[in-house]
Amino acid sequence: MNVTIEKVSDYDVEKLKDFFLNSLTKSRKFKNQKKVLLKPNLLQASPPDKAITTHPLFIKGVVLALLELDSSIEILIGDSPGANFINYNRVLERTGMLDIINEFNISPVKIEEYPPKIYNGLLLSSIVEHVDCIINLAKLKTHSLTGLTLCVKNLFGLIPGNYKVKYHKDYPVNKELGVNIAKIYEFLKNKTISFIDGILAHEGEGPSRGRANKLGIVGFSDDAEVLDMAITKLLGLPPEFCKTNIYFIDKVDNIEDCLPQNLKINGIKLPISTKIDFLPNWLKKFVADSIKVKPEIMKSDCIKCYLCYKSCPVEAISLDNDKFPVVNKNDCIECYCCYEVCESDAIRLKRSLLHRLYVR
Ligand code: SF4
Ligand code: SF4
Structure with a gap:
């Protein structure tokens, strides 16, 4: 299983570029695609130091790596930030994404502008069929409903605006919601490669009411579910604590083998609503x-x-x-x-x- 988890203490862009270059080079899925979608976590209009959204320098690292590999590649960037999708420009500005968009002349996309379609029974923005590859750039956060929000959960943002609300209504039990989000990932798996920004993670009352934790890790995998289970293990939590892992528990073996030797990280404070799990x-x-x-x-x-x-x-x-x-x-x-x-x-x-x- 192709998983990399590394200790990275700060948002040093050159080091991040090297991390992305190494990862993209060894990816079995990233092969000369001409049009890629960067899918960060842009949950709300908050500044990077709150660790609610993927850090803009993490995004800058991947953009530099992509351009070094192929200067003609077309890069799009987009997410659907829940009820905040109406204020999308403000979200891009406050999260620091606009600076990256302007610096590299990247095209920001509004997920809602691509009409939703049903794929394998799942409703998604049709942006997914307009790109060759989705580069999933998740933020490592706790989550009051799903325990953790990692790479698989990050793809929930490909459901346009208020359609996400319907998922919550149809699957009110956190495990059911986790399983259905996992199915979205499974549908997109062939064209998705995943990274996670845990340099500044979000702990406590996540995904937005907690606080930043200098966890100091980054991760990469062609298989988001394996990376998520490895991160969950590294945090000292059982796999089922992260509800999007549940669908994959019987499908992923030997997760210990994915963890780097001698990598120690601090614990993470959990949301109060999830403690009933224990x-x-x-x-x-x-x-x-x-x-x-x-x-x-x-x-x-x-x-x-x-x-x-x-x-x-x-x-x-x-x-x-x-x-x-x-x-x-x-x-x-x-x-x-x-x-x-x-x-x-x-x-x-x-x-x-x-x-x-x-x-x-
Ligand atoms: S509770 Fe918060 S989200 Fe709701 S109306 Fe007041 S400020 Fe807005
Ligand atoms: S169901 Fe309860 S927790 Fe969920 S949005 Fe409505 S009031 Fe908030």
């Missing part, structure tokens, strides 16, 4: 219905942008008389889409009494 099964069964973590909107910080309202898959958010959003806790399926998209830190997660009692 309770004994008998206890989970007994108290599952009472161990809840629900979002709560803090009016004092809310700027009434309504991104949360638009991103709720089950319409569990309504507006009160003063036009502030309010969560109806009985309807909420704990997908945390609202929490993920709020850029004003106006949503907090409130734990039920039993959650506070049992989950540490």
Whole structure:
């Protein structure tokens, strides 16, 4: 299995270029493609030091490597940032992507401008058939719903705008969502090569409400699922903690062989909502219905942008008389889409009494 994980302590562009050059040269899938899509994680309009989005210097490293291999290659870059897709230009600017786009004259693409199509029963932007290769540039982050968001999960951004919300509605259980995202990757696997930016990772209440952690690693593989399982193992977590791994657990063996010798990394703080995974099964069964973590909107910080309202898959958010959003806790399926998209830190997660009692 072709997996590289290396210690890289900072965003030194020359070192990153060498890492990408070595990886692309040994890739069994990257062979003189003429048109490639760079698919970073551009979840929201936040600056690179928050580690919510793939770092622009990581992107610069891959662009330099691609141009060195073939100066005539056509490079596109794009993602669909959840409910934020309406403010896409702001996302490109705040994440530092616009600087890279301007410096190298790359074409930014809006995933929503390529009409969605059904492929093997999966709804995706038709951008996927307009490129020869997808270079998947994921950010290493914790995730309140799926445990971790790594390379396989990063391809969820190829579902246009609000269609992502439908996935959350159709697959409200985190394992089901993980399996269906894994199927998207499986469909795109032949034309996808994957990298992960874990130099500045995102820990705690990920994918957007946590904090940066200087984890200092980067990874590459032709097989995103293998890289994800190797990273999960390296973090000291069981494979099923990352819900997009579950589909592949029986298909990937000997993951230890993919880990570099003597590579030690610090641990990563996990989202509070995922800690229920570590309770004994008998206890989970007994108290599952009472161990809840629900979002709560803090009016004092809310700027009434309504991104949360638009991103709720089950319409569990309504507006009160003063036009502030309010969560109806009985309807909420704990997908945390609202929490993920709020850029004003106006949503907090409130734990039920039993959650506070049992989950540490
Ligand atoms: S809670 Fe956040 S996302 Fe929702 S309207 Fe207020 S500021 Fe916007
Ligand atoms: S209120 Fe938030 S967490 Fe609950 S279902 Fe809606 S988007 Fe998901």
